[in-house]
Amino acid sequence: MMEKLEQTRWEHGMEDRIVLWSVPKFDCEFYGRCGLFGSCNAQASPICSCLRGFEPNNPEEWNRGNWTSGCIRMKSLQCERVKSGSEAAGQNDVFLKLGNMKVPDLAQWSRLTEIECKDRCLTNCSCIAYAYNSGIGCMSWIGDLIDVQEFSTGGSDLYIRMAYSEIDGNHRRKVIVMVSAVIGTIASAMICALLTWRFTSKHRARKEGGEKLHSDTNEKHPSFLDRDMTGDSRDHVKLQELPLFSLESLTAATDGFDLSNKLGQGGFGPVYKGKLSDGKEIAVKRLSRASGQGLKEFMNEVEVISKLQHRNLVRLLGCCVEGEEKLLVYEYMPNKSLDAFLYDPLRKQLLDWKKRFNIIEGICRGLLYLHRDSRLRIIHRDLKASNVLLDPELKPKISDFGAARIFGGDEDQANTIRVVGTYGYISPEYAMEGRFSEKSDVYSFGVLLLEIVSGRRNTSFYGNEQALSLLGFAWKLWNEGNISALVDPAISDPSSQVEIFRCIHVGLLCVQEFPEDRPTASTVVSMLNSEISYLATPKQPPFAERKHHFNEERPHQNEEKCSINYVTVTVVDGR
Structure with a gap:
């Protein structure tokens, strides 16, 4: 029998005790109320039911309202039958989408994209369910599902593996x-x-190398820029003439988009290395058909980057739009992205301080061009190490403008109900209120600067350094007068110490909590080159401390638990 924990009060003369609080409040909040593969719905009667494709393990107990024995699968999975050799390959297993769910307990968590999350679970016969939350990442389950709940609103989409014949x-x-x-x-x-x-x-007349693309209105065509809540007086946006590549030529250049030519994977889709018939090397970004926002981001990137020319911005060579295929063609960067060097124990040795400073300055100059010097005022909104490419001389080029936003007229900030970007680089006003501006990019740049100096990811501090983020760790060392402990040993050089410490100072100013306390990109360039001798004293950055310690990556799922309780706290919900 499930038990509740209550705090009551009784006073002299009272007939009954007053319940001040109780845990849990509802039947579905009892941990594992409906057993394995059972789902609890407080609004239903009875509250427990088996997940689709499952049936009660003990029908008699189940019908009497004792659901602790849970449910069992009615038909074995195709991949299990193939694996055991009892059946040849046939129809693949499918995933059933269950909406508004509290995800099961004991998830395996990873930083995969939504598409990668599904693909990994589909190819792993042991993976029986997965879920994706933009704020948390990829969650997957191997083994039994326990403590599943169905809500009337909220919750997450849960995908359950089942046999094709169950449809x-x-x-x-x-x-x-x-x-x-x-x-x-x-x-x-x-x-x-x-x-x-x-x-x-x-x-x-047909023009060799390209034609002009046209976009439609904001409401009717996804090629219009993400104007979010502001609206725009422009009904049409004309794109500059941009060379169009045929799908046939890009397929040949990438050997049929062979996996051996795959350079990486983003939310937009995969990127492949290719070589044109004239020997020119290219990078081809292919819109994933499963990408929900992909087409909008595709047209947004075409419009934004086709108008930009700067040595610190990646150059768009052309695009391809044929049928369902949408592809962007870029200049090829043989050294890939900054993170491939910065976080690799061996390759990071190639980035001495002089090279790192040139990378920092180049990124900032590219940002300054976007904000002030180009014909358009552009907010990138997703500046991070993986979106900075390195040319053969390790000079930086900002890439991936799928989330970029053009500002018009005297507009200096905007609001959105769709926050895009990457956790750890997003400024607090953007993450919490949807407000973004040039100072949002400056915040992201500050995080990136501290990562370059320290050689560590902002999100690498889970479970150590008193559960601080990189910002918190830098702030702690700054207050202790021990800022040298932040510097990557690979660049620790007394002759460069003054310049390195100055960069850390600038980085802390860029990640101030309030936008008005952060410098502009032009001011940052002057600070980096010592054109501004006096630097203000930084204040404590946001997200510097965590009041609670959570082990977000749980690699040892089978470790023995120290205690047992019947209260679940696994609801995935934004705060």
Whole structure:
């Protein structure tokens, strides 16, 4: 029998005690209320039910309201049958999406993207469920699912692996109808596009290397920039002439997008190395069809970067738009991204202080160009080490403008209901209130600067240094007068100490909590070059301390627990 913990009060003359508080308050808050593979819904009657594809392990007890024995799978998974050799490969297992769920306990957590999270679980026969939360990352489960709840609102999407045969006929028919409708729509669109192209081609000369792309209105076409809540008087945005590559030429250049040519993977999709027929090396970013915001980000990046020319910004060579394929073609950076050097024990030795300072200054000059010197005022919104590419001479080039935002007129800040960016680099006003400006990029730059000097990720401090972030660790050492302990031993050189310490000082000024306390990119350039001799005293940065210690990465899921309680605290909910 489940028990509650209550605090009560009784006074002389009272007939009953007054309950001041109790834990848990509701039946579904009892840990594992419905047993393994059971789901609890406080609004339903009975409150416990088996997850789809499962049935009660002990039907008699289950019908009497004793659900602790949980549920068992009705049909074994295809991958289990293939693995055991009892059946040849057939229809793959599928994932059933359950919305508004409290995710099960004992998740394995990783920093994969949503697409990578699904792919890894699908290819791992032991993975029986996964969930993705933008603020937390990828969660997956191996073994039994325990303590699942269904909410009326909120919660997360939980994907349960089940046998293909578990999909009922109605669901299959719906899938067939949906697929048929999509195919029909695509076919109609292709026919219309072909007729339109044939008509317009008669009235314009073909230009070797490219044509002009046009975007539609804000509401009707995802090529319009992410104007969020502000609205814009421009009904159309004309893109500059940009060379168009054929899908055939890019497929040949990348050997059919072979995995051996894959350079990396982002939220937009994979990036491949390629070589054109003339021998020119390129990097091809391919829009993932499963990317929910991919098309919007694709057109946004085309518009933004096609108008930019700076030695510290990656150069866009062209794009490809054929059918469902959307690809961007960039100059190839043989040294990949900054993080590939900075966090590699061997390669980081190639980044002496002079090279690191040049990288810091180059990033800042690229940022200054975006904010002030280009024809457009652009806020990058996702500046981080993996979005800084290095050319053959290790000079930095800012890349990935899928989340960038153009400011118009006298606009100096904006609000959004869709916060984009990367945890650890996002400024507090943007993360908490959706307000972003040039100072948001300056904050991200400050985090990146401290990472370059220390050789450590901002998110590498979980479980040590008193649960501080990199910002908190730097602030702690600053107050203790021991700032030299922050410096990466690979660049620790007495002759460069003054310049290194000055950079740390600038970094702390860039990550101040309030935007008005942070310098502009132009001021940062002057500070780095000692054109400004006096630097203000920094204040404590945000996220410098954590009041509670959480072990966010739990590699030892099978460790014996020290105590048992019946209260669950695994709800995934933003605060």
